[in-house]
Amino acid sequence: MHSDSNGVPVTVLSGGLGAGKTTLLNHLLRTVDDRDLAVLVNDMGDVNVDAELVAEGSDLDVEGGVAELSNGCICCELRDDLETAVVRLAREREFDHLLVEASGISEPEPVARLFTTSSRVAASYDLDALVTVLDTRLFLDTFAGEDVPERRGRRDSADDDADDTRPLSDLLIEQLEVANLVVLNKTDLCEPAELEEAEALVRALRPEAETIRTEFSAVDPDRLLGVGLFDPGRMAEAAGWQRALADDGAESDPVHGHGGDRGHGGHDDHHRHRHPDEVYGVDSFVYRARRPFHPERFAAVLRDLPDGIVRSKGVAWIAGRDVKVDVAQAGPSVRASVRGPWIAALPEVRRDLYRSNRPDLEWHDEHGDRRTELVFIGTDTREARLRSALEDCLVTDAEWERADALENPFPDEEEEAVALREP
Template identity: 60%
Template sequence: MGEEIPVTVLSGPLGAGKTTLVNHLLSNSGDRSIAVLVNDMGEINVDAELLSAGTEVAADGGVAELSNGCICCELQDDLETEVARLASEREFEYLVVEASGISEPEPVARLFTTGSRAAAAYELDTMVTVVDTARFLDAFGDAEGIERETAPGSTDRPLSDLLVEQIEFADVILLNKADLLDAAELDRAEELVRALVPRAEIHRTTHSQIDPGAVLGTGRFDPAETGSGAGWQHGLDGDDAPAHGDHDHAHPDEVYNVSSFVYRRRRPFHPERIRALLGDLPSSVVRSKGLLWIAGRDESALLMSQAGAHATVEVLGPWLASLPEIEREMYRSNRPDVEWDDEHGDRRTELVFIGQEIDDSLIGRLDDCLVTDEEWGEGVETGVFPSADEEALSVETR
């Protein structure tokens, strides 16, 4: 077919407006020729049935369906086969992939950026996430709402976890159903999203109506930036952050009361006290993520990830300082950018907190969770935090 075909991937929760957006694109594409692939977790692909049946693209086989599974995991091979078939059988300028409401966007993106049949014919162009704005505010404000729900088909993964992942791995975000909210609520939602993913382009929409050019052929996908441009990542990578030491690094971006700060320490947390704090985080904290150093777990770097009312802590890997000397020095020579302390090596805590009206009392509460000199000298039991061969710790944060 010549040049690679640009791909737009649509993510977002069930009911946010993804299928409505696809219908809108098909009905308002003008001279653009579009093929569509729709994924549905059910045995019958309801979303595909809802697409504009009378459009030319549907009539000549330009709407493909993948049902009874998720294209981010068990249907990956089927997705690759189907998009390759579309490219070989039809002439079109754009491919739109509507992922299921529980799809993780990164594995879908990877299919179009690695050495696969799909990557040979296509070029990933834009990752779009459609958000039900009112439910988003319920999930990450003070209200009890979506954050207590689990993702469909999952018995344990909170919907807030998945929604944050879909937002953070987006180039373009539609704050949909904007007509159901007032201006102040929309401003608040936009600034929360902007704090979660600063590089994304944000549009307020009603019934997913948007200029097709805002989501097709934008060229916004950047393998080095999409996903890694999340707000928590920006915080950890900030140029103005201190290299090490027990210093606060606060940088509020206070617009509509949304702020963020980075907490860095070269002293481990007491496991019982930090576990208690994770179960009692302020409701104002929308998102936090980063490295944990837990006393008694000096061999393992732990990754904490919190979204809304749920947090997980899992083993990320060994601290370089815990490796045998030869192996440690080899890693350090290959990674000269690793922050190193003469006494503690690379062991440290680095956490980014993003939220609404987060006050300085949280810094004091975190400091109170650090081990004392006496505790550090006597040794501390590891408590509930996982080791390398154990499952992640799951915590309800409030």
């Protein structure tokens, strides 16, 4: 092991199935001649074909510089195996840079956290960058086209339970929203105007990410390795929807927080919107309310979102559910899950303790922290129409009084998730 006190730099490669991650990996192994690379490859199949392909394209052998993790995803059930593998590599071999290729259904954020939170791993490694490879044509067809490919991934290939089936659009967005660098691959299949639109969408979803256009994953290694783009302090707050919420909140009344309550619902009169990339037709807006949604009307709106909306994310206050309902839409997929209880719903002692530790927590005299905050990002959000539809989803006084009796498709337990719309 080299004596570099900062540890060996690590690049995590993620992206959808067939996007070109292994092609990129082989390209790096063929073209990098100024540093020794170690590679860890994860594949969901019974036989790890990718690792063999990588080994064929390099001077390394599968038992040496290329470590395999098969039959699972390195972000979840094989996390312990990943930790063991990288620690063993650091102990047994000398190299200058580690490349981790995640499978097409892996989320990069948990992998990144291993390199920043595990004392065994952090002692030997420094995370350099999270790189997401996009099939640009598929990315546009999925999020900016009229015909949505019905492509799905599985968390557990051995389990045929339909609840474990998840649209790849969800994973693609999650891989993109944590990326430091985005490789727009297969650009030869796109027109110049489409490439501009793809870059605009990337900027809206991940404002700080750098982008590189490639064909057949051919990129200068110096643009990917040793770039020092990863910042652990910003990993959880730099997605486009998080930026939109933060920017929108910063523009509100500095004394009263957000606009005053209005109407019978007490919902915020605060409807500012953001334009991440107006020149390419990509914009966003934030919707806030201090009155709960009627569950069935709100679910109907989510199922019928305009095709131009690429990403929706945030917390919703649902009548009949005294928990924070997390709404996550990625192209054709809409899912709802429980983020946790409202602070206002906690027993008084716990509630007061939490509030004393969070003096900046926005608090309504009647509703506490209960509220809706949703961000919508897309190429055609149809903002006025969607705002009107969301306003119509808010419960009336009569509906609020019998909220527990309303039909409710939204989850009420933390381990539960509901697919409201799928490809």
